Amino acid sequence: MSTYTKHLMAENGLMAGLGFAPAHYTYAAPAAKHGARIGKRVRNVALFFAAPFIGLAYLLAFPFVGLALIAWVTAKAVMKNEKLRPVAIVIAAPFIGLAFVTVGPIVGLGALAWYGGKTLLRA
Numbered sequence: 001m002s003t004y005t006k007h008l009m010a011e012n013g014l015m016a017g018l019g020f021a022p023a024h025y026t027y028a029a030p031a032a033k034h035g036a037r038i039g040k041r042v043r044n045v046a047l048f049f050a051a052p053f054i055g056l057a058y059l060l061a062f063p064f065v066g067l068a069l070i071a072w073v074t075a076k077a078v079m080k081n082e083k084l085r086p087v088a089i090v091i092a093a094p095f096i097g098l099a100f101v102t103v104g105p106i107v108g109l110g111a112l113a114w115y116g117g118k119t120l121l122r123a
Helices: 004-010 032-080 084-120
Strands: none
Touching: 032 084
16 A cells, blocks of 8 residues: 555545545645654653653652542441441531532632623623
8 A cells, every 4th residue: 555545544534545535525635744743752852851740740649549549438338337327427517518618609600600701702
């Protein structure tokens, strides 16, 4: 298979590359190789310099993810136990309330901005 046909299939799909496209279909020219190579190299260099910071973020997040997983499994086990369920709900209630008080105004402002924006765009 020729390189030209491979480029046609990569740019326009298998049917167009094999010549089964409609008569009015125009083929796209193959992408510029030089620009694609530079973009790929820039991306690789950026990832090379960002890798230690990404690893550090993972390292810092692992204890919290582990504790959250342990809490999730424990909460599921406690909620299955009929005697411990009311105690767990009483212990969790202040934290759930705090989460609603913290997140509620942010969600409310977001909803207000959303509906206000929709109204402004209609006018």
